[in-house]
Amino acid sequence: MASTSVAVAKTAAGPAVKVHPPASPFAALLRRSRFATxxxxxxxxxxxxxxxxxxxxxxxxxxxxxxxxxxxxxxxxxxxxxxxxxxxxxAEDEVRFIRRFEEMQVRPRMTPKTPWSKTVGLKNSTNWLIDSEFAHRYEGPEAEEPDAFLLQEEAQKAQEARSTLQKKTSVDASLEEYGNAGQGNYGHRRALKSSTSYKKVSPNIDAMLPHEFDAYVRRLRHLRPKFQEYLRSHVVEEKRNLQKLQQNLDTLDRESTRDPTKKLDASNVRSIIEDTRKDALHPSTNLYQLAQMPDVSFHRRFIEDHTESQFADNTNSNGVVIEQRPHQVGGLLYSHPSLLHSQIFSTPQPGIILQNAHDITAPTHTVFIASFGGLSPTIAEQHRGDKTPLLNHNSTEGVKRENIKRSVAKMRLYPGTVSLERPPTSVAEDASLTGGLEDVKLYSQAMVAGSQVMFSQSNPYKPGTMEYVALQPVTGKGERGSGGGMAPTSSGTTPLMTPITRKMNRSGALSYPGTVNVRTSREESLTRWRSKSWAKNVANKSGGAGAGASLSVGKGNSQGKGKDAGEGKGKGSEEGARSGAGAGEENGQQPDLFKTLRTLI
Structure with missing residues (x-):
C-alpha cells in the first residue's frame, strides 16, 4: 500500500509532458485547418x-x-x-534556405505575366486586407470577394446619406442622437473594388490525366440543355442592352440640338450599338451554326459561370465544391508581413557584394550583384554605402584577399521587391525532373545597412515605445526645438516633454542615447579658455629646445617637461610655466592648441 502511494506521488510530481512546437508553418497549417491540403x-x-x-x-x-x-x-x-x-x-539546403528567408521577414510576391501567375490565376493575386482601427467593425463577404450587388447597395446607401445631409440644414440642440453608435461603428467602411469578369475560374484541362479529361467531357455533354438555356438568356440580355443603348442615343440626339458637345457622345454610342448588333446572337441559331462562328467564346463563358455557381452554391451540401487555390508563392512564406513591418522589424544579416553589373531597364544606372541568404539580389548604387564589389570587371586587379572585408556588410532585403517568377518543380512523372531549389527563379533587391536609405529615418526608435512617441519632428538647421529643457539628440531632434516623460526624466528612468547639451558645454569651455592667461602657459621665450605645454584646470596644478629644466611641478599657471620649458619661437614650434581645445569641448 505504501509502495503504491509512493509510486503515485512520484508520478504526480514528475515533469509535465512537453508539447513540441510544429516543425514548420505548413505543418501547423495542415494540422489546424480543415481546408489546407x-x-x-x-x-x-x-x-x-x-x-x-x-x-x-x-x-x-x-x-x-x-x-x-x-x-x-x-x-x-x-x-x-x-x-x-x-x-x-x-534536404539540408532546402530547409536552411526556407529558415533564412523567414528570418528576413519580407513578403514575396508573384511576378505577373508568367506561367506560374497564369496557373494560379488573377483571383488569388489580390493582397490581403490588414485589419486596423479604420476598418469597419463587422466585415461582410465584400471584404474578400466583392460582388456587383454589394457595390450597388453601397452606392445607394451613400447617395441616401448625401441626400439626407443636404435636406437637414439645422442641427438638434440637444445632441441626444449623437455618440450612441457603439464601439467600432464610427469608422468609414472600406471602399469596395469592382469584381471583373476576367477573375472567373474554369477547370484546368492541361493538368488533367487522360481518364480525367474523358470524365470531364462526359460531364459537359450532360450540360448541353443548360448551355442552350444560357444562350437564350444571353439573347434576351443583349436585346435589353440594345434597348437601353437606343434610349441613351435618342436622349443624346435631343440634347445635341442645344449642346453641340453632345454630338461626340452620340457618335460613340452609335458605334457601340453597331458593334453590339454585329455580334448579337440570333434566337434561331443552333449549336452547329454556333460552332462554325469564328471568335465566339460563349462556351467558355458558360463553363466559367457554371464553375462559379458550383463554388458559390452553399444550399446543397451534396454538390458543394471547394475552390482550389494554390499558394501564391508555392509555400515559400505563409505569413503576410506588411511593408511597414519589414521596414521596421527586419534584422540585417551578413552578405557580400560580388560584382558590378548593368541594369537592362536603365543602362545608365550601375547595379551590383550580391550573395545574401541563399539569394543573388541586386543592390543599387545608392544602397551599397561605402562597400566595394569583390570583383571589378573594369580593372585588372582581380580578387584580392584584402578586398573581402570591404565587400562584406550587413544587408537586408528591400521591402516589396521580392518576386517569384518560377517555383520549384515538386511533382513530375520522372522523379529525376524535380530539381528542387535549382528550378526556383526569384528576383530581389537588397540594401546595405547604414547606407543612404537607412539614414532617411527621422525616428530611429522602435514604434510604440516612449522614446518613439516623445521624439519631435526634425527641425531646420539652427533651430532649437521646444523640448521643455531637454537637449537635442544625436539625430538632430528634441524629445517632446509631457508630464509623464518629464517626471521619468527627473527620476532618471528615461534616457535618450547620445543626448548631450552640446551648446552649453561648448560655451562653458570657451569661457574657461578665454579667462585663463593662455600666453603665460604656452609661450616662454626663455625656454630651451624642449617642447612643452601647461594647462591649469581646477585648482591650477600643471606639469611641464623639458630637456634643460627636467621636470617641475608647481601651483598656478605661472609656476607651471616657469618650471617647464615652453615651445620657443627660435625653434619655430607651436603647441598643440587644437588638441587641448578638443579635450575641453
Whole structure:
C-alpha cells in the first residue's frame, strides 16, 4: 500500500509532458485547418531528435545510414519501395534556405505575366486586407470577394446619406442622437473594388490525366440543355442592352440640338450599338451554326459561370465544391508581413557584394550583384554605402584577399521587391525532373545597412515605445526645438516633454542615447579658455629646445617637461610655466592648441 502511494506521488510530481512546437508553418497549417491540403506526390521533408539520429532512427521500418544531428531528409509518398528499400535524399539546403528567408521577414510576391501567375490565376493575386482601427467593425463577404450587388447597395446607401445631409440644414440642440453608435461603428467602411469578369475560374484541362479529361467531357455533354438555356438568356440580355443603348442615343440626339458637345457622345454610342448588333446572337441559331462562328467564346463563358455557381452554391451540401487555390508563392512564406513591418522589424544579416553589373531597364544606372541568404539580389548604387564589389570587371586587379572585408556588410532585403517568377518543380512523372531549389527563379533587391536609405529615418526608435512617441519632428538647421529643457539628440531632434516623460526624466528612468547639451558645454569651455592667461602657459621665450605645454584646470596644478629644466611641478599657471620649458619661437614650434581645445569641448 505504501509502495503504491509512493509510486503515485512520484508520478504526480514528475515533469509535465512537453508539447513540441510544429516543425514548420505548413505543418501547423495542415494540422489546424480543415481546408489546407497538399499533393501526396510532393516529397516531404522530415527531421528526427538528436537522440534518435545517433541510432539512425527516423521513424521508418529500418534505420538509415544518416546518423548526425541537425540533418533533414526528403521522402516520396510511398515511404518504402516494393523492393523493400527506402529512397531518401538530403534536404539540408532546402530547409536552411526556407529558415533564412523567414528570418528576413519580407513578403514575396508573384511576378505577373508568367506561367506560374497564369496557373494560379488573377483571383488569388489580390493582397490581403490588414485589419486596423479604420476598418469597419463587422466585415461582410465584400471584404474578400466583392460582388456587383454589394457595390450597388453601397452606392445607394451613400447617395441616401448625401441626400439626407443636404435636406437637414439645422442641427438638434440637444445632441441626444449623437455618440450612441457603439464601439467600432464610427469608422468609414472600406471602399469596395469592382469584381471583373476576367477573375472567373474554369477547370484546368492541361493538368488533367487522360481518364480525367474523358470524365470531364462526359460531364459537359450532360450540360448541353443548360448551355442552350444560357444562350437564350444571353439573347434576351443583349436585346435589353440594345434597348437601353437606343434610349441613351435618342436622349443624346435631343440634347445635341442645344449642346453641340453632345454630338461626340452620340457618335460613340452609335458605334457601340453597331458593334453590339454585329455580334448579337440570333434566337434561331443552333449549336452547329454556333460552332462554325469564328471568335465566339460563349462556351467558355458558360463553363466559367457554371464553375462559379458550383463554388458559390452553399444550399446543397451534396454538390458543394471547394475552390482550389494554390499558394501564391508555392509555400515559400505563409505569413503576410506588411511593408511597414519589414521596414521596421527586419534584422540585417551578413552578405557580400560580388560584382558590378548593368541594369537592362536603365543602362545608365550601375547595379551590383550580391550573395545574401541563399539569394543573388541586386543592390543599387545608392544602397551599397561605402562597400566595394569583390570583383571589378573594369580593372585588372582581380580578387584580392584584402578586398573581402570591404565587400562584406550587413544587408537586408528591400521591402516589396521580392518576386517569384518560377517555383520549384515538386511533382513530375520522372522523379529525376524535380530539381528542387535549382528550378526556383526569384528576383530581389537588397540594401546595405547604414547606407543612404537607412539614414532617411527621422525616428530611429522602435514604434510604440516612449522614446518613439516623445521624439519631435526634425527641425531646420539652427533651430532649437521646444523640448521643455531637454537637449537635442544625436539625430538632430528634441524629445517632446509631457508630464509623464518629464517626471521619468527627473527620476532618471528615461534616457535618450547620445543626448548631450552640446551648446552649453561648448560655451562653458570657451569661457574657461578665454579667462585663463593662455600666453603665460604656452609661450616662454626663455625656454630651451624642449617642447612643452601647461594647462591649469581646477585648482591650477600643471606639469611641464623639458630637456634643460627636467621636470617641475608647481601651483598656478605661472609656476607651471616657469618650471617647464615652453615651445620657443627660435625653434619655430607651436603647441598643440587644437588638441587641448578638443579635450575641453
Amino acid at each position: 497538399f499533393d501526396p506526390k510532393i516529397r516531404q521533408t522530415y527531421s528526427t531528435p538528436p537522440s534518435h539520429a545517433a541510432r539512425g532512427s527516423w521513424g521508418l521500418k529500418r534505420p538509415l545510414a544518416l546518423r548526425r544531428r541537425n540533418a533533414f531528409i526528403s521522402l516520396p509518398a510511398p515511404f518504402e519501395h516494393r523492393a523493400q528499400f527506402i529512397e531518401w535524399t538530403r
